[in-house]
Amino acid sequence: MSKPPRPDRPFARQGAATARERVLADWRRVDVAALESAGKNHSQPLSVLIPGVMGGLGLDRRRGEAEIIKVWNSLMDPRVTAHAQPAGLHKGTLFVNVDSSVWLDEIVRYRRREILDRIQHSFGKEMVKRISFRVG
Numbered sequence: 348m349s350k351p352p353r354p355d356r357p358f359a360r361q362g363a364a365t366a367r368e369r370v371l372a373d374w375r376r377v378d379v380a381a382l383e384s385a386g387k388n389h390s391q392p393l394s395v396l397i398p399g400v401m402g403g404l405g406l407d408r409r410r411g412e413a414e415i416i417k418v419w420n421s422l423m424d425p426r427v428t429a430h431a432q433p434a435g436l437h438k439g440t441l442f443v444n445v446d447s448s449v450w451l452d453e454i455v456r457y458r459r460r461e462i463l464d465r466i467q468h469s470f471g472k473e474m475v476k477r478i479s480f481r482v483g
């Protein structure tokens with residue numbers, strides 16, 4: 348029988364090295380600490396990884412933004428929705444584009460509080476803290 352080929356690097360064992368292995372490593376001047384740490388299992392279960400990945404992607408926030416856009420038309424007066432549409436949500440501020448400065452003035456003066464109250468009632472005060480209207 349032939350011997351199996353020697354690996355290019357020493358075999359890193361799990362657990363503590365024996366006294367013989369430590370003496371040989373010292374004599375050979377080979378630091379096996381890096382090999383031992385490379386051989387450790389650093390894997391984590393998916394149940395631990397997935398929430399972090401999903402949080403990093405911000406899918407909950409994006410889903411909330413899409414819901415606001417969908418619900419906007421059913422919550423608001425049709426005259427308002429004809430001239431104002433939500434553009435996005437950033438750090439608790441809902442940005443709404445209005446098609447003219449006349450409607451911007453109407454909404455900001457008379458309907459801003461009503462619109463904010465309706466949105467906060469539907470989605471919560473933490474998701475939408477402020478509302479900003481702009482012509483665009």
